[in-house]
Amino acid sequence: MITIDANGMHYRDLNRLIREGIGRGVKKFFLENVNGQYYIGDGIKGDDITININGIPGNDLGVFMDGPTIAVNGNAQDNVGNTMNAGKILIKGDAGDVVGYGMRGGRIYILGNAGYRVGIHMKGYNEQLPVIIIGGKVGSFFAEYMAGGVIVLLGLNDTDDAAGDYFAAGMHGGVIYLRKKIDFSKYSKEVELYEADDNDMAFLKKYLLEYADDFNISFEDIAGKPFYKIVPSSARPYAHLYTSA
Amino acid sequence: MLKLKNKFSVERDISGCGLCGIINAKKVKTTGEDIKKAISVEHDRGNGLGGGFAVYGNYQDYAELYAFHIMYDNLSAKGNVEEYLKNNFIIEKEEPIPTSKTSKIKDHPYLHRYFMKPKSDRQDKLFHDLGDDDFVVQSVMSINEKYDGAYVFSSGKNMGAFKGVGYPEDIADFYKLDEVEGYMWTAHNRFPTNTPGWWGGAHPFTLLDWSIVHNGEISSYGINKRYLEMYKYNLSLKTDTEVITYIFDLLVRKHGLPIELATTVLAAPFYQNIDKMDNKKKELLTTLRQIYGSALLNGPFAIVFGYSGGMVAMNDRIKLRPLVAATMGDFTYVASEEAAIRAICPSPDLVWSPKAGEPVIVKFEELVAQKGGLIGL
Numbered sequence: 001m002i003t004i005d006a007n008g009m010h011y012r013d014l015n016r017l018i019r020e021g022i023g024r025g026v027k028k029f030f031l032e033n034v035n036g037q038y039y040i041g042d043g044i045k046g047d048d049i050t051i052n053i054n055g056i057p058g059n060d061l062g063v064f065m066d067g068p069t070i071a072v073n074g075n076a077q078d079n080v081g082n083t084m085n086a087g088k089i090l091i092k093g094d095a096g097d098v099v100g101y102g103m104r105g106g107r108i109y110i111l112g113n114a115g116y117r118v119g120i121h122m123k124g125y126n127e128q129l130p131v132i133i134i135g136g137k138v139g140s141f142f143a144e145y146m147a148g149g150v151i152v153l154l155g156l157n158d159t160d161d162a163a164g165d166y167f168a169a170g171m172h173g174g175v176i177y178l179r180k181k182i183d184f185s186k187y188s189k190e191v192e193l194y195e196a197d198d199n200d201m202a203f204l205k206k207y208l209l210e211y212a213d214d215f216n217i218s219f220e221d222i223a224g225k226p227f228y229k230i231v232p233s234s235a236r237p238y239a240h241l242y243t244s245a
Numbered sequence: 246m247l248k249l250k251n252k253f254s255v256e257r258d259i260s261g262c263g264l265c266g267i268i269n270a271k272k273v274k275t276t277g278e279d280i281k282k283a284i285s286v287e288h289d290r291g292n293g294l295g296g297g298f299a300v301y302g303n304y305q306d307y308a309e310l311y312a313f314h315i316m317y318d319n320l321s322a323k324g325n326v327e328e329y330l331k332n333n334f335i336i337e338k339e340e341p342i343p344t345s346k347t348s349k350i351k352d353h354p355y356l357h358r359y360f361m362k363p364k365s366d367r368q369d370k371l372f373h374d375l376g377d378d379d380f381v382v383q384s385v386m387s388i389n390e391k392y393d394g395a396y397v398f399s400s401g402k403n404m405g406a407f408k409g410v411g412y413p414e415d416i417a418d419f420y421k422l423d424e425v426e427g428y429m430w431t432a433h434n435r436f437p438t439n440t441p442g443w444w445g446g447a448h449p450f451t452l453l454d455w456s457i458v459h460n461g462e463i464s465s466y467g468i469n470k471r472y473l474e475m476y477k478y479n480l481s482l483k484t485d486t487e488v489i490t491y492i493f494d495l496l497v498r499k500h501g502l503p504i505e506l507a508t509t510v511l512a513a514p515f516y517q518n519i520d521k522m523d524n525k526k527k528e529l530l531t532t533l534r535q536i537y538g539s540a541l542l543n544g545p546f547a548i549v550f551g552y553s554g555g556m557v558a559m560n561d562r563i564k565l566r567p568l569v570a571a572t573m574g575d576f577t578y579v580a581s582e583e584a585a586i587r588a589i590c591p592s593p594d595l596v597w598s599p600k601a602g603e604p605v606i607v608k609f610e611e612l613v614a615q616k617g618g619l620i621g622l
Contacts, residue, residue: 011289036286036584056584075596077582078567096583096598097567115598116564139564140601164600165518166563 124148140164263287277422294442295435297408464544
């Protein structure tokens with residue numbers, strides 16, 4: 001276990017210390033006074049590595065990460081989990097725009113809100129199943145061009161506006177679960193809405209239990225309502241954009 | 246050093262930059278230390294080819310005079326411009342802009358400032374009767390276009406722009422901004438990708454009291470430029486950002502639009518959203534879109550706009566550039582990254598990300614009695 005005081009440290013130095021630590025066999029990292037350092041945990045591997053962050057991590061937290069767990073005790077900036085492959089990122093506060101950009105595996109759990117374009121270009125294949133769960137609300141272009149994986153929007157603060165405009169625009173794979181039905185006019189024409197069935201709820205339970213446990217909140221409180229499920233109408237919505245069918 | 250007359254034959258400038266803004270609604274002043282600390286957190290958003298600051302409330306002793314900041318390539322340019330100034334303005338005070346020798350900013354133009362007001366018997370009165378503000382605008386346009394090797398980069402009252410080629414923290418040291426006090430600051434860290442960084446091309450872009458710092462690109466530059474040229478704005482800098490400054494000048498100062506409405510011209514709501522509004526609002530916003538279609542800004546942007554009445558921070562209509570805001574007491578902070586705000590305000594009362602196209606507007610509260618302040622520089 002090591003503690004790193006990141007006060008005034010450039011991201012290159014911070015990431016070098018983390019990589020050197022992992023090389024020496026350190027499993028637990030505590031980063032203090034983080035403020036804006038980019039790319040924390042860039043490409044690191046190892047399922048047993050954990051990084052705790054106090055402060056505001058900079059953009060691209062956990063980019064290309066492949067196994068470790070990062071826990072942030074506050075807000076995060078843009079591009080959390082960019083192209084992440086495996087592992088887990090926990091955000092106790094809010095996250096910025098473009099969460100899980102091109103994410104291809106692992107989990108991102110956010111207790112607060114997230115910004116615009118959550119899960120853009122997220123993808124999944126066979127056992128690679130990226131999962132994002134957001135406790136609060138999200139901005140516009142939620143799940144834009146989503147190609148695979150699972151995004152769960154809990155809307156726990158019970159505002160009317162859990163999501164913005166252009167919801168699931170261009171979605172052509174994967175599944176979105178909503179704890180609260182939203183204004184249907186915001187749905188893109190490329191998706192369909194269903195009530196979640198028992199199979200869905202059984203699938204979700206594993207992740208929601210972990211989410212509740214990670215943030216020390218009650219599972220019953222977050223799973224108590226009926227969930228809704230959104231899936232794309234077509235895997236190739238633009239196959240005939242320029243040609244006749 | 247790149248020459249001040251921008252002869253680069255490109256139509257626009259694309260940048261991925263960093264922004265910050267600080268305003269105190271009660272006009273409590275801070276030195277340039279805070280804004281420098283904030284923007285330096287965003288160091289890696291720029292590449293050293295442009296940094297700058299705008300400060301308001303820094304020339305309290307000359308608050309009624311236009312403060313011109315001019316950069317010169319050579320002393321003959323200075324002579325030519327000063328001849329024009331002497332013929333048309335009463336110059337109450339002029340001096341070199343205080344700078345410090347730093348290891349980082351070695352190569353710079355000659356920087357001079359003038360506190361002045363237009364003469365009442367100036368020669369142009371023979372042809373037309375421009376108000377003081379209009380005459381200052383005309384003078385700035387004329388110097389920037391016609392006087393080789395000279396560029397006016399600040400022309401407002403009780404405010405000033407300080408900018409150049411370098412990282413913003415180095416530019417702050419160069420202009421000794423730790424000795425300057427103001428109740429509103431904006432800052433910019435530039436990452437030019439389509440035009441070389443040159444001293445005039447750094448942000449903020451200012452005209453009269455308006456100042457703009459901008460991250461993004463204005464895809465509508467061409468149509469905005471042609472529109473502004475009809476109103477005699479001369480776009481000599483060949484960077485997209487200057488159109489925003491002139492659009493605000495046109496809409497707010499010339500056409501009398503409230504700031505709130507001006508922002509709906511720049512980032513107009515989509516018609517599909519206008520259709521959902523009540524009739525009165527629908528009619529207003531449809532009318533604005535019809536009249537000011539050519540002033541609409543397209544493309545990704547985040548801007549911080551300062552004027553004598555306050556500060557506006559806003560995004561493009563689909564949020565393609567980052568913007569975070571926070572409040573702490575009478576202070577409001579805006580920045581490209583939350584970390585920049587936390588560097589100077591670790592525990593704000595409130596932190597949020599403004600929605601696309603929805604401006605954060607902070608206006609100064611009117612003060613009954615203003616303390617006579619010390620001059621900032």
